[in-house]
Ligand code: AMP
């Protein structure tokens with residue numbers, strides 16, 4: 001038997017591999033796919049479960065190592081994934097990012113004779129189109145009468161018609177590349193001239209490659225955004241939390257869009273009345289729609305919402321947890337997450353009772369100098385007063401790695417985030433900002449005003 005350096009698994013794949021059917025009593029070997037702060041938070045949470053035996057993370061980061069074994073293969077390397085599942089007797093695969101889901105990792109696992117008994121947390125390829133195709137998700141919402149912005153879709157075939165449509169559209173105009181564009185495919189245009197240029201860039205010059213050969217042109221909605229996270233088996237669901245993300249690089253929500261510079265949870269305006277509207281007009285019709293349309297869904301739904309006046313509208317669906325939303329949602333979730341995944345698998349999610357920490361959670365992300373533009377990697381990271389100098393501070397790594405000398409270095413745009421739990425959002429924001437100020441690396445930048453409007 002040889003050990004594969006990529007998967008950490010034995011290459012000798014024998015036919016006597018035996019997967020136990022996991023149930024609420026069994027301990028399981030779990031594989032988590034991904035490498036960000038979201039995955040560090042998931043690893044932290046899942047490793048606390050008595051149902052988790054060994055935890056593997058592929059590829060993981062400098063922080064996930066604290067909770068399991070990092071394996072050096074990418075999230076879209078399905079053959080390495082298969083070898084790993086067999087070699088490490090994996091019984092649960094939790095998929096962090098959207099890419100492998102849109103590429104069909106769920107279907108790959110459940111249709112493989114040797115892997116089909118693994119619990120997969122993530123939707124099927126067909127259902128992942130809710131995130132993978134803006135046009136698909138808009139049509140789904142139309143069919144299910146879920147409130148969202150009005151829209152039209154265009155390709156090269158009806159390009160001229162699209163130009164005419166843009167010219168008479170009210171301002172601002174929202175243009176969205178249909179496919180995945182690493183969070184960069186949405187443009188909000190303030191003039192018709194700008195919209196026409198962006199439209200041509202996307203469709204004719206394929207600014208986002210194949211992802212922008214189809215473009216969704218959408219009505220602009222003016223309001224406050226909030227993200228709600230649900231775990232579903234495609235029939236039942238549980239809300240596991242909600243959060244507000246600060247997407248812009250600069251203080252006061254200015255400058256370029258990023259993957260997320262910080263988050264707060266709970267969101268003070270998401271009161272009982274608002275959340276009941278979200279449940280009644282958005283969450284329940286979505287889950288019922290998935291069921292009616294036979295879209296196989298065993299995983300998280302990320303509802304990207306906007307409150308216009310008092311009413312919630314869907315801006316987008318994602319088929320995964322958010323990052324850095326996970327870094328505030330999971331610290332507040334009291335339930336055993338692995339147990340919830342087993343409920344999901346056994347179609348007993350309806351029986352679970354979700355409990356949250358009453359405290360507020362705020363996370364503040366430290367990023368590399370230059371991000372979201374070009375930035376350098378490999379900067380040594382140090383903690384001036386130790387990683388967890390204050391009580392109730394959780395440090396989650398995003399883009400970190402250990403270099404050849406065994407030192408922790410930066411390895412991405414978003415590097416590391418500190419989450420604080422306190423009695424109020426403003427206390428938590430203060431504590432998280434203070435905690436992140438205890439971390440140093442060349443070029444480090446963070447927003448000092450996360451949660452500013454909830455003083
Ligand atoms: P998306 O990738 O669809 O989440 O869009 C990224 C961001 O663009 C959202 O978080 C919003 O801030 C903004 N956005 C998208 N669609 C709209 C819209 N119809 N009206 C206003 N803002 C939007």
Ligand code: GLY
Pocket residue numbers: 183245259260318321322323324325
């Ligand atoms: N923070 C936004 C996202 O995860 O898509």
